[in-house]
Amino acid sequence: MLKDNLINNMLKISHQQIEWSQSDTLIKQLPYTFENGMQFHGFTAKCSGCLNKIESKNLRGSVARLDTNRCLLNAKGYCQPCNGITSYSYILTAAEELRAEVFDADNTPGDGAMN
Numbered sequence: 424m425l426k427d428n429l430i431n432n433m434l435k436i437s438h439q440q441i442e443w444s445q446s447d448t449l450i451k452q453l454p455y456t457f458e459n460g461m462q463f464h465g466f467t468a469k470c471s472g473c474l475n476k477i478e479s480k481n482l483r484g485s486v487a488r489l490d491t492n493r494c495l496l497n498a499k500g501y502c503q504p505c506n507g508i509t510s511y512s513y514i515l516t517a518a519e520e521l522r523a524e525v526f527d528a529d530n531t532p533g534d535g536a537m538n
């Protein structure tokens with residue numbers, strides 16, 4: 424049973440790594456300019472395993488426009504020492520200042536996030 428879980432985890436990581444390798448680097452898509460002229464230049468991505476900063480060349484994903492002053496940032500960072508992927512999802516809102524909220528698409532129903 425434990426071995427099965429281990430294999431499942433390995434499969435999950437390799438699937439994420441394939442997805443990661445097929446994405447564009449985030450830095451290539453930045454800065455993102457909102458319609459009010461504010462710009463998003465990126466963020467400090469930390470590995471969930473070792474808490475070290477993930478190099479920008481290992482940070483990949485996309486920035487998608489939601490509406491005038493909001494966009495959805497989805498990124499995955501690859502940490503070489505951990506051989507692991509950390510996912511980041513933020514909704515960025517450009518009002519008087521730039522605001523980032525964690526967007527958790529994997530939230531299970533019952534956590535109170537869905538209405």
Ligand SMILES: [Zn+2]
Nearest residue numbers: 470473502505
């Ligand atoms: Zn790490």
